[in-house]
Amino acid sequence: MVMVQSDMSRTPVNGQIMGTVGEKKPNAQTPETVPQRYDNTTLSTIIRFHKKERMPFLEEALFSLAIQDWHDIEPIIVLQNGTEELRDTVAGIIDRQPWAKAPRHKILSISIPAGMDGRSTLMNYGIKSATGRYLSFLDDDDVVYQRGYATLIKQLIESGRPVAVGGCRTALAQNHNTHWFIQAKEMPYTSWGSTRLDLFRQNFVPIHSYVIDRSRIGEFELRFDDAFPPLEDYDFLLRLCAVFEPDFSQLGTPVCEYRIRLDGSNSIPYSPNASPAAVAAVERARQLIIERKKEITCLITISEAAEFSTLLAERDQLPFVLARHVSRFLRQTRAKTGTFVYRYPWLRTALGRTSRLLLGSKVDKLRNQRF
Amino acid sequence: MNNSKSKRSLPKLIIGVVTFNNQQNEIEQLSRSISFSVENISHHQIEAHAYIIDNGEASTWPELGIKLIGFDSAGNVGFGNAMNVLMSAAFSDPATQWFLCVNPDGVFHYKALNELLSKSVASPNSLIEARQFPEEHPKEYDPETLETSWASGACLLIPRAVYETIGGFDPNFFMYLEDADYSWRARAAGFSIKFAPQALFGHSVLGRIPDQKHFLLSARYLGFKWRNAGFVNRMEKELIKRGLFSARSELPPLPKSDIDAKTVDPSMADFKHHYYFAPGRW
Numbered sequence: 001m002v003m004v005q006s007d008m009s010r011t012p013v014n015g016q017i018m019g020t021v022g023e024k025k026p027n028a029q030t031p032e033t034v035p036q037r038y039d040n041t042t043l044s045t046i047i048r049f050h051k052k053e054r055m056p057f058l059e060e061a062l063f064s065l066a067i068q069d070w071h072d073i074e075p076i077i078v079l080q081n082g083t084e085e086l087r088d089t090v091a092g093i094i095d096r097q098p099w100a101k102a103p104r105h106k107i108l109s110i111s112i113p114a115g116m117d118g119r120s121t122l123m124n125y126g127i128k129s130a131t132g133r134y135l136s137f138l139d140d141d142d143v144v145y146q147r148g149y150a151t152l153i154k155q156l157i158e159s160g161r162p163v164a165v166g167g168c169r170t171a172l173a174q175n176h177n178t179h180w181f182i183q184a185k186e187m188p189y190t191s192w193g194s195t196r197l198d199l200f201r202q203n204f205v206p207i208h209s210y211v212i213d214r215s216r217i218g219e220f221e222l223r224f225d226d227a228f229p230p231l232e233d234y235d236f237l238l239r240l241c242a243v244f245e246p247d248f249s250q251l252g253t254p255v256c257e258y259r260i261r262l263d264g265s266n267s268i269p270y271s272p273n274a275s276p277a278a279v280a281a282v283e284r285a286r287q288l289i290i291e292r293k294k295e296i297t298c299l300i301t302i303s304e305a306a307e308f309s310t311l312l313a314e315r316d317q318l319p320f321v322l323a324r325h326v327s328r329f330l331r332q333t334r335a336k337t338g339t340f341v342y343r344y345p346w347l348r349t350a351l352g353r354t355s356r357l358l359l360g361s362k363v364d365k366l367r368n369q370r371f
Numbered sequence: 372m373n374n375s376k377s378k379r380s381l382p383k384l385i386i387g388v389v390t391f392n393n394q395q396n397e398i399e400q401l402s403r404s405i406s407f408s409v410e411n412i413s414h415h416q417i418e419a420h421a422y423i424i425d426n427g428e429a430s431t432w433p434e435l436g437i438k439l440i441g442f443d444s445a446g447n448v449g450f451g452n453a454m455n456v457l458m459s460a461a462f463s464d465p466a467t468q469w470f471l472c473v474n475p476d477g478v479f480h481y482k483a484l485n486e487l488l489s490k491s492v493a494s495p496n497s498l499i500e501a502r503q504f505p506e507e508h509p510k511e512y513d514p515e516t517l518e519t520s521w522a523s524g525a526c527l528l529i530p531r532a533v534y535e536t537i538g539g540f541d542p543n544f545f546m547y548l549e550d551a552d553y554s555w556r557a558r559a560a561g562f563s564i565k566f567a568p569q570a571l572f573g574h575s576v577l578g579r580i581p582d583q584k585h586f587l588l589s590a591r592y593l594g595f596k597w598r599n600a601g602f603v604n605r606m607e608k609e610l611i612k613r614g615l616f617s618a619r620s621e622l623p624p625l626p627k628s629d630i631d632a633k634t635v636d637p638s639m640a641d642f643k644h645h646y647y648f649a650p651g652r653w
Contacts, residue, residue, distance in 0.1 A: 059480075059482075060504070060571070063504065063571060063573065064504070064505050066478075066573075067400075067478050067504075067573035067575075069575075071396075096407045096411075097407075098400050098401075098403040098404035098407060098479070098481075099400075099403075100399075100400050143504075143505040144505070145505055145506065145575070145577055146505070146573065146577075147575060147577070147578070174514070176514040176515065178568075179514075179568040180568075181568070182507065182652065183652055184652060185652075185653040186653065253578070254577060254578075
C-alpha cells in the first residue's frame with residue numbers, strides 16, 4: 001500500500017476531513033448515528049421527496065423499486081416538510097405497488113427551515129432510520145433497472161468490497177404535454193472514468209448507481225454534509241471512497257437510469273434558464289469540493305499509484321494538452337454547449353463517433369485529464 | 372357491478388396470459404399487479420376476467436379478485452397459437468370488447484389498465500401498446516399523436532373491431548415477431564397503432580438475449596411473408612453463421628401464410644432498421 005496525500009503539510013487521517021470545509025449549518029437538524037449490526041439481507045433505499053408536483057416521477061421510481069429482482073427492500077421516503085396528507089398519499093402509492101415481498105416501508109417527514117437546502121439533512125435522517133445491511137439512494141425522478149440491485153449485491157458478496165458501482169444510462173426527456181418523451185438514451189459516464197482515481201478527478205458515479213454493504217464499513221460514518229448541496233453526493237463519495245476502494249467491475253452493466261429533462265427542470269448544467277442563485281450554489285459547491293480534495297487523504301494500492309504515474313507521464317503529450325484546452329473551453333461555456341448538444345442527439349452521437357475515430361482508445365483518457 | 376343483471380350487460384375485458392414454466396414468484400407478482408390495476412378501473416364500468424393457458428408445466432394462481440379461467444394445455448404450441456385459443460374464446464362472448472395480451476414475466480403498474488382503456492376509448496380503431504418499463508422499446512413513436520408502426524405483444528390491448536377484421540396472431544410464428552406481423556396486418560386493414568406512454572408494464576428486457584434460433588426463424592418467415600427476399604436471405608445466412616443450421620438445405624421449409632396474399636401490403640413492413648423493424652430513438 002502507498003500513501004498518497006494531496007497536501008503533505010497536514011496530518012494524514014485516512015478519509016477524514018481535516019479542515020473547516022463542510023461544517024454543519026447551525027439550523028440543520030442532526031440525526032444521531034447509532035452503530036448497528038447487520039445480519040440481514042435487506043436493502044434500504046432512501047428516496048428524498050420535497051415537491052408534491054413531482055409525484056408522477058416518484059410513482060415511477062417506486063414502481064422500479066417494487067419490480068426489483070432483489071425482493072428484500074426497505075423503501076425509506078424522506079419528505080421535506082411533509083404534511084399528513086402527503087404522507088398518506090405516498091403510503092397509498094407504496095401499498096399499491098406489486099412488491100414481490102411486502103416491504104417494511106418508512107415515511108419520514110423532516111422539518112427544513114425556509115431558505116435552507118435540506119438535501120443532505122433529509123438523506124441523513126434516511127440513513128439513520130435504515131435497518132438494511134445494504135444501502136442505496138434513489139432520486140425521486142430516476143429509476144433503477146429490474147436487475148440493478150440484484151446485480152450490485154451479488155457483486156458485493158463476490159468481491160467482499162463495501163461498495164459496488166454499476167453503469168448508469170442517461171435518458172433525455174422532452175415534455176410533450178401529456179408525458180415525457182424519451183428521445184435518446186446513452187451511457188456517457190463509463191467514458192468519464194472507471195477507477196477510484198478517476199472518481200477523485202470528477203464524479204462519474206450518479207447517486208443511484210451504487211450499493212453500500214454496511215457490514216463492511218466498520219464505524220465509518222455515512223453522512224451527507226449540509227454545506228455541499230447540490231454536490232453533496234460527490235462529497236459523500238469522495239469521503240467514502242478515500243477509505244474504501246469500490247468495486248467497479250459492473251460499470252459496463254446498466255443498473256439505473258438518470259433522467260435528464262431537457263427543459264432543465266431537474267439538472268442545472270442542462271438548463272439555460274437556471275436561476276443566478278442556483279448557478280451560484282453550484283459554483284460555491286464546486287469550490288468546496290476543491291477544498292475538500294485538498295483535505296482528504298487516502299491510502300491507494302500500488303496498481304492505483306502506477307495508473308496515477310502513467311497519467312502524469314502522459315499529461316504533457318500534445319494530444320492531452322490539446323484536450324485540456326478543449327475541455328477547459330467546453331467547461332467555460334458549459335451551459336450553452338451542454339444545452340445545445342443535448343438538444344440534438346445526432347450531433348452528440350456524431351461528435352462522440354468522430355472523436356473516437358480520430359483518437360481511438362485515448363479518447364477516454366483524454367476526457368479525464370483534469371490534474 | 373352489484374347485481375347479476377347489470378353484470379351481464381357490462382362490457383368485458385379479458386386479460387390473456389400464456390405461461391411457460393414461469394417461476395411461482397413471477398405468477399404471484401403478476402397476479403398482485405392485476406388485482407391493483409383492476410381495482411383502479413372500477414369507474415370504467417367493465418367486467419375483467421383472466422384467461423390462462425399453460426404451454427409448459429401447470430401454473431398455480433392465487434386469488435386475483437376477478438374471475439380466472441384456466442384452459443386445457445395443448446403442450447408447447449408456441450406463444451401465438453396459445454394466445455389465439457384465449458382470444459377466440461374471449462371474443463366468442465359478444466360482451467367482450469377488449470382482449471389484453473400479457474407476458475407472464477411482466478407486472479402492471481396499478482394505473483396501467485386504466486391508461487390502456489382510456490386510450491382505447493379515445494381511439495377505438497387502434498391497437499394500444501403499453502410502455503415497457505423501465506426500459507421501453509426504442510422504436511419511434513409520434514409524441515403528439517402517439518402513433519407508432521408496430522406494437523409489442525408484451526402488453527397489448529386488442530379491441531374487438533381489430534379481432535373481427537384480422538383475427539388472431541399468425542400461427543406460423545412459434546414465438547417472437549408475431550406482434551410486428553399482427554401490427555402490420557392491422558395497419559394494412561386500416562387500423563392504427565397507438566403507444567400509451569403512461570401505461571407502465573414492468574418487464575425486464577435490458578440485457579436479455581432472446582432464443583436466437585426461434586427469433587431468426589421468425590424473422591426469416593416475417594421477411595418471406597412481407598415479400599422481402601433480401602431480409603430472408605440475411606436471416607438464412609445469420610442462422611448458418613451462428614451455427615444453428617449447417618446449410619440452407621437444412622432450414623425448415625417456409626410455411627404458407629395463413630392470410631390472403633392480397634391483404635399483405637409490403638409498404639407496411641419495415642426491414643430497413645434491422646431487428647427494430649422501425650426507426651429507433653437510440
